[in-house]
Amino acid sequence: MASGDTAWILVSTVLVLMMTLPALGFFYAGLVQAKNVLSVLVQCVAIACLVSVLWFVCGYSLAFSGSGAWIGDAAAFFLKNVGRETVRAGTHLPESVFVMFQMTFAIITPALIIGAYVERIRYSAVLLFSGLWLLVVYVPVTHWIWGGGWLGQMGTMDYAGGLVVHLSAGISALIIAWRLGPRQHFPRINPPHAPWMVMVGAAMLWVGWFGFNAGSALNANGDAGMTMLATHMSAATATLVWMAIEWITFGKPSLVGAVTGTVAGLATVTPASGYVGPVGGVILGAAGSVVCYYAVHIVKRGLKTDDALDVLGVHGVGGTLGTLLLPFLVSLGAGGASLSRPVWDQFIVQLESAGAVGIWSAVATLVIVFVTARLTGLRVSKEDEIQGLDFSSHGETGYHINV
Amino acid sequence: MKFIIAIIQPHRLDNVREALLAIGVNGLTVTEVRGYGRQKGQKEIYRGAEYTIAFVPKLKIEIAVASERAEETINAIQSAARTGKVGDGKIFVLDLLQALRVRTGETDGDAL
Numbered sequence: 001m002a003s004g005d006t007a008w009i010l011v012s013t014v015l016v017l018m019m020t021l022p023a024l025g026f027f028y029a030g031l032v033q034a035k036n037v038l039s040v041l042v043q044c045v046a047i048a049c050l051v052s053v054l055w056f057v058c059g060y061s062l063a064f065s066g067s068g069a070w071i072g073d074a075a076a077f078f079l080k081n082v083g084r085e086t087v088r089a090g091t092h093l094p095e096s097v098f099v100m101f102q103m104t105f106a107i108i109t110p111a112l113i114i115g116a117y118v119e120r121i122r123y124s125a126v127l128l129f130s131g132l133w134l135l136v137v138y139v140p141v142t143h144w145i146w147g148g149g150w151l152g153q154m155g156t157m158d159y160a161g162g163l164v165v166h167l168s169a170g171i172s173a174l175i176i177a178w179r180l181g182p183r184q185h186f187p188r189i190n191p192p193h194a195p196w197m198v199m200v201g202a203a204m205l206w207v208g209w210f211g212f213n214a215g216s217a218l219n220a221n222g223d224a225g226m227t228m229l230a231t232h233m234s235a236a237t238a239t240l241v242w243m244a245i246e247w248i249t250f251g252k253p254s255l256v257g258a259v260t261g262t263v264a265g266l267a268t269v270t271p272a273s274g275y276v277g278p279v280g281g282v283i284l285g286a287a288g289s290v291v292c293y294y295a296v297h298i299v300k301r302g303l304k305t306d307d308a309l310d311v312l313g314v315h316g317v318g319g320t321l322g323t324l325l326l327p328f329l330v331s332l333g334a335g336g337a338s339l340s341r342p343v344w345d346q347f348i349v350q351l352e353s354a355g356a357v358g359i360w361s362a363v364a365t366l367v368i369v370f371v372t373a374r375l376t377g378l379r380v381s382k383e384d385e386i387q388g389l390d391f392s393s394h395g396e397t398g399y400h401i402n403v
Numbered sequence: 404m405k406f407i408i409a410i411i412q413p414h415r416l417d418n419v420r421e422a423l424l425a426i427g428v429n430g431l432t433v434t435e436v437r438g439y440g441r442q443k444g445q446k447e448i449y450r451g452a453e454y455t456i457a458f459v460p461k462l463k464i465e466i467a468v469a470s471e472r473a474e475e476t477i478n479a480i481q482s483a484a485r486t487g488k489v490g491d492g493k494i495f496v497l498d499l500l501q502a503l504r505v506r507t508g509e510t511d512g513d514a515l
Contacts, residue, residue, distance in 0.1 A: 191447050191454040249451070256449045296450055310450065 002092035004220045009097050012215025016104035019208035020048050020111045027201025027263070028115055031256075031309050034193040035388025036119045037398040043123075047111045047130045054134055055103045062135070063142040064102065069150040072143050091218050101215060102142075109138050109165045115309030116173035120183050120385050123393045124376040132368045133172060137361050141168050145353070155340065156353040157326060159227070160216040162271025162319035163357045170316015171358050172365040173307050174299070179369045180378050182306035184385055195256045202259035206235055209266045213273040226335045227274045230281035231266065234273075237285030238265020245293050260314060264292035267318030272326035277335025284325060288318045320358075323350050404499035404511065405473040409464040410438065410492040411484040416462055422483035423466070428476055430515070432465040442490035461492060467499055467515055 025044040029037045051059070058077050066073030075081060079099060088098035110130040117126070144151040145158050158164055183189060192198060213231045217224035242261025243253040268288030269281055276284070296313035299305060307313065327346035330336040339346050372378065379385070384392035391397055411419060416433065423431065437458035444457040468476050477494055485491055504514040 187452070189454070191449050191456070195449075246448075246451070250448050252448070254448065257451075260450055293451065300452065 001087055001094055002220075005092045005218065006094060006097055008220035008224065009093055009101050009215055009218065012211035013097065013101045013104055015208045015211025016101070016108065016215065017048075019205055019212065020044055020104070020108045023201050023204035023208055024108060024111055024114075025201065026197050027205060027259075028118065028309055030194040030197030030199075030201060031115075031192045032118050033190045033388065034398055035390055037193065037390065038394055038396050039123070039389035040114060040118055042394060043114050043118075043126050044111050046127060047114070048107045050127060050131055051107045051110060051134055052103060054131060055099075055106050059106060059134060059139050060099050060102065063106075063139045064098075064147045067148045068143075069153070070144070071140050071149075072147055093218060098218075105161060105165060105212070106134060106138055106142075109161075109169050110134055112165070112169040112311055112315055113173045113176065115311040116177040116307045117180055118308045119389065120379055121180060121389075122377055122380050123389075125372050125378050128376050129176065129368060129372045132371065133365065136364045136368055137168055137172060138164075141357055141360065144356075151353050151356065154353070155346070155349050157275060157346065157350065158271045158323060158353070159274035160213045160270045162267070162323040163353055166267045166270060166315040166319025167323070167354060167357050168361045170312040170314075170319065171361040173311035173316065174303075174305060175362055175365040176369050177307040178305050179366070179373070180306075182304075183308065184382065186306045187300065187304075192256060195254075198256055199259050202262050206262055206266065209235070209270075213270060217274060223274060226277060229278050229335070230276050230284075231269050231273045233278045233281035234265040234269035234285035234288065235262050236265075237282045238262060238268070238289040239285075241286050241289035242293060245289065260296075260310075261289045261293075264288045264314050264318045267315045268292070268322040270319060271323040272329060275326055275337045276329045277333045279333030280326075280329035280336060283329060283332070284322055287325060288321060291321050292318050320354050323354055326350065404502060404515065405468055405470055406497040406499040407464075407466045407468065407473065407476060407480070408495040408497070409466075409480045409484065410436070410461050410494075411464060411480070412486065412491060413460055413462050415484045415486070415491075416464075418483040419464065419480055422479040423476065426475055426479050428466060428468060428472070428479075430466070434463045434465075436461050436463045440490070440493065459490065467502055469512055469515060 025041045029040040032040055056079055061074055061076035062072045064072060065076040082095045086095040088095040110133050142164050143149040145156055145164050209231060210228050214224040214228040217227055239258050239261045243258045246257040247253040265285035265288045269284045272284055292314050295317040296310045299307050299313045327339060327343045327350060330339055380392060437460055439458055442459055444455050445459055447454050447456055473496060480494055502514040503510050
């Protein structure tokens, strides 16, 4: 065990948990109407806790124990073989720290999907869907890429989760939004109730993302440092580019637009963050904002699907874009890593991996949504939706202003 | 007595208050309200999507004055609230039947 590495991953774990509690909560809660602010926050809290327990029971073992091509084994169910002195194979970390670090990734991924179904979903459906989705989509895909499964063996490069986290969540978000149907009056919906809260969430996501990406180095060394640098450059560039697009298109650069650019840049750089240098980060940020900006429009207008907070358009598209661009950017400027095969060969591997993860996420989510609809029902009643989920589902009100 | 209700742009409140103080009107009530007139709401853009805000934020001022002071009060409000753009608001004047100061029980002119 190395104390320096361990210290950094302990900190990274804290940062990544903060990305869900409360950063993603703020980011999403600010974007919904005032009558649904609490429902989004309680969904984040509940998913974090539910995933934690499932991760302990069987999720970690099925993702990271054993060397099967498709799924892990049962050796680490209930973490029964993880002691104080157990070292995670291939690292210098205590396995307890590795379990926790990976748990925070498992938490945020189903939580990202919240953005697709806000303001109309039944709370029991959130819990059932998220639990099933973790075990049927997240766990196997993680095993394929990071747990020694078939994609990892094929040479897929996904540093911190462009495919594992962002593509899987993005595609699944589209599927559940489609099956759930749009909110009342879509696309004429009320605007975000608290843009300032969106910014607070995005800013905390940005900081947390250093743990997400630079923590994925699993070392406290130059790899982690370069990852953090590339990550930050992408976020900063993407923010400026999204702002510029809005400024040119509408005459005014908005706060919500700027911080949406931040998140698009962070999602885009995620799979590449440990392989590129700062020049790659800048390019990924710029590309991420341009492509995600138009992707958001295509999903909303073209597909007419109410992926309410643009999970596919921002996360899914950004994560996939970074995955596909990374082979071309590693050798650009100083600070990049090297590829183990020719650029175009690696690109084909990336493309096949994105296809495999996308198809599995879509098909499995379709089945999970079907099962969830049968067992709990998906939507609240029209009256409850109009009243707002805060009161109709949770018996609370976000803002008592006048009395 | 007259009861004056003025709907104004929120950012003109300080102007209006100063103008009323200057002519000796020493009491008013302000409420945050939302509504639309010829301004027909406003457009806001989030992530490239346009949202129409049907009801625009305004302030409602309520003032009770003696009948002979109504004209100058109305003029003071109008000149202080006016920017010349659509959405500057409206002033309504009603006959006021009765007034009573809660603390002393004084009525009508003495209560204003």
